[in-house]
Amino acid sequence: MGLALAQELACEHNLVLTSSQPWRDEDPWKKQLSSQTQIRTLHWDASDPALVSQMMADMEHLGAEGIQFQSAILVAGIFPEQPFGSWTAPMLQEIFSTNLAFPMLAAQAMAPHLEDQGALQILLDTAIHRPLSKRLPYSASKSGLAALVPGLARLLAPRVRVVGHALGVVLPDEGSDPTHLAELNLLKRNGTPKDVLRALRYAANSPYLTGEVLTLDGGRRWA
Numbered sequence: 001m002g003l004a005l006a007q008e009l010a011c012e013h014n015l016v017l018t019s020s021q022p023w024r025d026e027d028p029w030k031k032q033l034s035s036q037t038q039i040r041t042l043h044w045d046a047s048d049p050a051l052v053s054q055m056m057a058d059m060e061h062l063g064a065e066g067i068q069f070q071s072a073i074l075v076a077g078i079f080p081e082q083p084f085g086s087w088t089a090p091m092l093q094e095i096f097s098t099n100l101a102f103p104m105l106a107a108q109a110m111a112p113h114l115e116d117q118g119a120l121q122i123l124l125d126t127a128i129h130r131p132l133s134k135r136l137p138y139s140a141s142k143s144g145l146a147a148l149v150p151g152l153a154r155l156l157a158p159r160v161r162v163v164g165h166a167l168g169v170v171l172p173d174e175g176s177d178p179t180h181l182a183e184l185n186l187l188k189r190n191g192t193p194k195d196v197l198r199a200l201r202y203a204a205n206s207p208y209l210t211g212e213v214l215t216l217d218g219g220r221r222w223a
């Protein structure tokens with residue numbers, strides 16, 4: 001989803017993208033993404049023990065260039081099936097590290113670099129309303145992140161706003177049946193990256209909005 005969002009946003013905005021993988025052969029795809037705007041890349045890996053200092057150094061570097069952000073969109077998350085009975089400490093550590101600790105640390109690093117009235121936007125999951133039985137660790141990590149939204153909003157107000165987006169199915173997991181998944185919500189279709197983008201733009205352009213989780217799931221939680 002990060003790529004799909006970046007492709008749409010790159011036409012209008014300068015972007016700073018992060019990945020847990022080292023960026024290779026950047027020029028061709030950067031040109032493909034946008035010829036009018038600037039794309040910068042950072043290497044941030046949730047499992048890197050030096051993550052916090054890396055984040056702080058990168059943000060300081062960008063700040064020294066006068067770069068400020070209108071929005072920070074926290075996309076990172078893994079979505080493994082982890083049925084009860086199969087849980088192990090390293091498995092839970094990995095999912096909480098990627099889905100919860102990483103966005104928390106990214107929020108901490110990015111908040112001082114947002115413009116006044118800028119928005120920290122966090123991608124959550126409608127599983128915060130209706131936990132997924134085979135993915136309880138995933139659901140719990142997203143619920144933890146949802147709890148962060150009003151907490152961070154209070155901490156960062158009035159300068160920075162914080163908004164969460166509890167998404168339903170947008171890009172179905174490999175091996176899942178998109179038609180079946182679409183049947184599970186009230187609107188009988190899966191979401192699209194454009195749906196997500198509309199919500200991200202709404203939140204970015206709504207200066208009186210903070211501390212809220214917007215649910216964008218085709219009514220899945222009411223079905």
Ligand SMILES: NC(=O)c1ccc[n+]([C@@H]2O[C@H](COP(=O)([O-])OP(=O)(O)OC[C@H]3O[C@@H](n4cnc5c(N)ncnc54)[C@H](OP(=O)(O)O)[C@@H]3O)[C@@H](O)[C@H]2O)c1
Nearest residue numbers: 001002019020045046075076077123125167168169170171
């Ligand atoms: N797809 C959906 O239908 C859907 C539905 C509900 C909620 N969501 C939420 O939307 C977000 C994006 O979902 P997606 O389907 O696009 O997932 P995805 O394709 O698996 O992308 C996961 C994202 O997490 C990053 N990531 C993975 N491991 C990381 C690590 N160790 N350190 C730092 N970043 C790491 C990936 O970046 P790199 O691989 O470049 O590091 C990528 O940007 C997730 O938070 C997900 O929970 C998605």
